[in-house]
Amino acid sequence: MKVTDSVLSSFRAYSDDEKAFMMQKYLRNQFSFLGLPSPKRVEIAKPFLKSFTYQTYSELSADIRFLWEQPEREFQYLAMDLMTQNIKKLEEKSIELLEHIIVTKSWWDTVDLIASKLVGGYFTKYPNQIENITQRWMQSGNIWLQRSCVLYQLKYKKMTDLKKLESFIEELKDSKEFFIRKAIGWILREYSKSDPIYVFNYVGKTELSTLSKNEALKYITKHK
Numbered sequence: 001m002k003v004t005d006s007v008l009s010s011f012r013a014y015s016d017d018e019k020a021f022m023m024q025k026y027l028r029n030q031f032s033f034l035g036l037p038s039p040k041r042v043e044i045a046k047p048f049l050k051s052f053t054y055q056t057y058s059e060l061s062a063d064i065r066f067l068w069e070q071p072e073r074e075f076q077y078l079a080m081d082l083m084t085q086n087i088k089k090l091e092e093k094s095i096e097l098l099e100h101i102i103v104t105k106s107w108w109d110t111v112d113l114i115a116s117k118l119v120g121g122y123f124t125k126y127p128n129q130i131e132n133i134t135q136r137w138m139q140s141g142n143i144w145l146q147r148s149c150v151l152y153q154l155k156y157k158k159m160t161d162l163k164k165l166e167s168f169i170e171e172l173k174d175s176k177e178f179f180i181r182k183a184i185g186w187i188l189r190e191y192s193k194s195d196p197i198y199v200f201n202y203v204g205k206t207e208l209s210t211l212s213k214n215e216a217l218k219y220i221t222k223h224k
Helices: 005-012 017-026 038-051 057-071 074-083 092-103 108-125 126-139 145-151 164-170 180-192 198-206 210-216 217-222
Strands: none
Touching: 005 038, 005 074, 038 074, 057 074, 057 092, 057 126, 057 198, 074 092, 074 108, 074 164, 092 108, 092 126, 108 126, 108 145, 126 145, 145 164, 145 180, 164 180, 180 198, 180 210, 198 210, 198 217, 210 217
16 A cells, blocks of 8 residues: 555644644744644554555655655654655665655754664665765765764664764764754764763763763763
């Protein structure tokens, strides 16, 4: 089964203008919302997600792009749920779609999940793609592609490629962009759960922004 108008109409039937206004305001009025709180959205989406089956990646890709084109933000969230559910179907060429949804309608509420779950999963499956793709993304000047380079290892724990991570941080540590500084701190904070000594020492010897440092050491200082 593919995404049909029934999905759109089911979501829109529960629209709430008051909630939509607040959700739009939270994301700085960059996107339109139906006004579906996350629990309600998940409830409505559940039967559809169960029924969506794909024989080919091309079918999945078409539905992801269709949902991404919808004006309301909830449909981008549904697209990410759908892609996460079908992550094993990602092919080597899927990086084109991943890049598209990173740079289109970009904000932290989509990019963070795409980076940590989808790109992270993709690079686990296709490690031969890491060098060329991340090099291109780092050189792109696009902060969301750069943030994705920093965050794709967020769930890797002990499998984190520290040499690669350090190279990203070194290249981006002087950035004035809030979302870059925050990402650097976040990935180090997450890795501190696996190796707090490494993170403590790395932060101590590296010139990072105050934001990045504070984020990186949050768990370490909390448990001192």
